Amino acid sequence: MKIKQISIFLENKRGRLYEALKALAEEGINIRALSIADTSEFGILRLIVTDPEKTKEILEKNEFTVKLTNVVAIAVKDKPGGLAEALKYLYDANINIEYIYAFVEKSGEKAVVVLRTENLDKTISILQEKGVTILNWDHVLAL
């Protein structure tokens, strides 16, 4: 139930994000979700893409520093409190979230939330127990 996310180290300099995305565009990689965590001099670009292994290869060929990491993607109702409810389960279970980002799926009924926690297996089991929809790879590709 874990899905693969691509993390790319980016120096905070002009055109660097564009170069990364251009390299992927040229090879026909489609981006499903994107987030950037940054400090004043550098950032980490996180992507959910159609083909993570190939993406890694392309980026490394272009001399980017890349790491594949596992994350969990969940679907929450696109209404007030939708995400809070899911997070409460993790809070109660004492699981820390390292980072989180979200996007709304095409139909607009559900929001997809990508989560990285300190313990992914435990996160999955708790969320499943509470009936939260966890997306598998096919779901992600269909988004």
Place this chain on the structure above:
Amino acid sequence: MQFWHKELETLPRQKLEELQLERLKKTLQKVYQKVPHYRKKIQDSAINPSEIKSINDIKKLPFTTKEDLFVDYPYGLLAIPTERAIRLHTSSGTTGKPKAIFFSKKDINNSAELIARSLVMTGATKKDILQNSMTYGLFTGALVMHYGAEKVGILVIPAGPGNTERQINLMRDFGTTMLHITPSYALYVASVIYDKGIDPKKDLKLKRAYLGAEPYSEETRRKIEEMLGIDIYNCYGLTEMNGPGVGFECIYKEGLHIWEDNFLMEVVNPETGQSVSDGEIGELVLTTLNREAMPLIRYRTRDLTRVIPEPCKCGRVHRRISRILGRSDDMFIVKGVNIFPQQIEQVLMGIKGVAQNYQIVLEAFDEMVVRVEIDRDLFDGKIEKLVRLKEEIVDKIRSNVMVKPKVELLEPGTLPISEGKAKRVIDKRTI
């Protein structure tokens, strides 16, 4: 523990300093009388040679720089008639004129004497066989070593550099026990030995190697030692000071003994010329105390090192210096503090998560920016880890050089790859 000249190597410190003073006075009188350029320099300074009362008085004399060697080029600094000079050596002279150094018969003998001391200090005896793989020619390295080894009674194979196949055959056929070689060539020869399926520990008789003429790290030393199953000794010298044999490691390999009865050493702040305290990094300044043809007074070597003041376990009174840390031209000043890139480099080398390459940029308002590439293999996608890494670098540099840097983490491959003379420091400050 074996000695070549036990009396001079172990005489009490006070006696050594008396000998230094006596030789210093003689040297100064000589250059004052025989070398017009020195006479003028000394006349312009605050002291007369006859007023020298202690070795510390040398600090009142002016420095000699490499530019002085070009003033009355090529014979101007000779303190003997040219017909008494019997050998010429020059530095590489890649830019402009080479530095020309002349030897009298006594100088040749004396430089060999210092090499003999140095080799015996590392355990060599006349039973050893030295393969001398340095360049024979204008360069001092091979010839000075050659004469010194012969003095000990060592069989010398004057192999010179290159032709690796033949080097290895010589080692095998004649049972070479010692090598005199540059670090980079030693690494190459070692790898070829392995490629040929030769087991150096079984098939060769190598015991030790003397490495010099190029900077190399402690890591490289250990690597070659392991590959060949030998002991490697650091040696220091420069053409202007006879070449090899100025400083040498003893069997403890904890710094290089400078033969202080022949060279008066000072370590100074390259900017101010003032002596630094023992143990502090600075530029090595040497005065020849026992040279006939071409004495040099307070010669600025441009080499950075520090004195190791503690006595050595080997019993020699001659003080040690650390391995050469870099060139004094690299020094820069930020917020009133003298900093050498090597200090920053040492800090970075001790931190996990950064690669070897770095750059120091000096920005307006005396800000020191240290730009360092992250280690691709250690990147795990976590921003907190990078932030902590950055903080660690800031803290360690600050506690080491007393200036708080701004640290920039870069993508691997961003900085230009540098070979040897790297442009590590970029000064963007405008005065």
